[in-house]
Amino acid sequence: MYSLILAGGSGSRLWPLSRELYPKQLLDLNMGKSLLQSTYARLECFTPSENIISITNDKHQSLVKNQLQSETKKPIVLTEPVAKNTAPAIAAAAKYIQTISKEKDDSIVLVVPSDHLIKDFGAFKTSVMRGKKLAQDGYIVTFGIKPTYPETGYGYINIDTNNKIYDGFKVNKFVEKPNFETAEKYVSSDNFYWNGGIFMFKTSVFLEELNKYAPDIFNLVQEFDFTKHSNISSEIFEKMPSISIDYALMEKSDKIALIKLESDWNDLGSWKSIYDINEKDKNGNVVIGNVINEGAKNSLLYSTSKLIAAVGLEDTIIVETEDAILACNKNEAQKVKNIYDKLKQEQNDTYKIHQTVYRPWGYYTVISAGDGFLTKKIHVYPGQKLSIQSHNHRAEHWVVAYGKATVLHNDNMLELNVGECIDIGIKEKHSLQNLSNDYVEIIELQHGDLLSEDDIIRYEDMYGRV
Secondary structure (H helix, E strand, O other): OOEEEEOOOOOOOOOOEEEEOOOOOOHHOOOOHHHHHHHHHHHHOOHHHHOOOOOOOHHHHHHHHHOOOOOOOEEEEEEOOOOOOOOHHHHHHHHHHHHOOOHHOEEEEEEEHHHHHHHHHHHHHHHHHHHHHHHHHOOEEEEOOOOOOOOOOOOOOEEEEEEEEOOOOEEEEEEEOOOOHHHHHHHOOEEEEEEEEEEEEEEEHHHHHHHHHHHHHHHHHHOOOOOOOOOOOOOOOOOOOOOOOHHHHOOOOEEEEEOOOOOOOOOOHHHHHHHHHHHOOOOEEEEOOOOEOOOEEEOOEEEEEOOEEEEEOOOOEEEEEEEEEEEEHHHHHHHHHHHHHHHOOOOOOHHHHEEEEOOOOOOEOOOOOEEEEEEEEEEOHHHHHHHHOEEEEEEEEEEEEEOOOOEEOOOEEEEOOOOOOEOOOOOEEEEEEEOOOOEEEEEEEEEEEEOOOOOEEOOOOOOOOO
């Protein structure tokens, strides 16, 4: 059995904590692990680590790998060259699994999103094992969640209660997100479930159905060659249509069966859902971080750094990050996506990145910026290094704030201790390394023409990487 984690995402619904380059599944949301890490741990209860595969967009690859290395020594991560929605991603991964598996066409694959919160691992495993029996018999299994309230933000699945198959039911149809009145009817009915986006299938059955209902995707998938490496060809993948697995296959196939998901489940699709899952104080407040509360009720107050002082608020959500603050009525939290979309339309980088940006070697935080200057704090993990580069239009000044930094400056290798500094001139080669067992932090001041598009030149580093 294989498990496939869908680890893409845009970061729109939990803005400003999530961003396009740091989406929801990478957040730990005050739980000790990110949603991605928690998803991996849940799958490891019944899937060997070498059979757990993640697929993500190229822009998230390094962050996904970095987070999964806390769960397993050798995470397997497939990378989409461009985002094409779930159908091409699952199809490419199914072809990859079919190639590497000893069972070939008989391999069972469980597909799960990376951004769902499920705490009851045991009940989740029980549901999966029930679904496995159906998948082995040639069904594509979807795991439905019994609705507890009339949610208009989810799709629904209608089952035939008279057509029971083992522990599941034959699916009649998939239903789009309904209005409130229709959702109320679905909740009171016995034959409607929320669509949680969790699937299971035999690779041969999935690819056969794909050939039948989405031949354009199937034919392109056959061109992938995973016999020598796990790279997804960008030339082929870019030809894929952008379409969800629901539209491409699930809504069309007559081989769909539903298993009720017996575990807890939360999509964490809005800040209200973050409020719902957290412990409340006696006044119904969820308070996280640096907060002083004077008389607030039934509110979420979430600080990542600066002090939030709340007076007399009710049914309010306030989320503070280094560069943005969200304030909204708790019952209007779904509209946060509209703010994200407006920022993107206006090309405001606040939708895209935080002031703190994570890289495979560590991270940096923008401290201040102005006309012709930018100041950063750069944090380098033990044993890591930045690429060798030079700049055509800007100079830099580095001061070591913590640890011992190894600096390549032109042809010289220097060791700098706390308080020591170095000037990097325009067009001078340079690189920063951390050869110690502790982290290194430097303060970097950039000055010059910071907006020139041809500023940076990267060179091959000492390990032969560009």
